[in-house]
Amino acid sequence: MVVCAKCKKEMQCIKTGMTVRYREEGEHAYAGDMLECPVCKATIAVTNSNSYFDEGAKRATDWDVWMDADKGFKVEA
Numbered sequence: 495m496v497v498c499a500k501c502k503k504e505m506q507c508i509k510t511g512m513t514v515r516y517r518e519e520g521e522h523a524y525a526g527d528m529l530e531c532p533v534c535k536a537t538i539a540v541t542n543s544n545s546y547f548d549e550g551a552k553r554a555t556d557w558d559v560w561m562d563a564d565k566g567f568k569v570e571a
């Protein structure tokens with residue numbers, strides 16, 4: 495169980511099969527699920543610990559989380 499520490503409510507899964515991506519092209523990937531707090535709407539991405547090679551930006555969706563995205567990594571539409 496994953497609980498929102500602020501609201502004391504169980505986080506709810508809102509998307510299975512999203513991806514957390516690393517590196518400039520996002521090819522270093524972890525499969526995960528997106529959870530959301532039903533009260534404050536905070537979201538977290540939960541993944542397993544097994545990374546795999548993916549095609550990065552070519553296969554990215556709007557659900558994907560890009561680590562260090564503040565460095566300018568972007569998904570091209």
Ligand SMILES: [Zn+2]
Nearest residue numbers: 498501531534
């Ligand atoms: Zn919350």
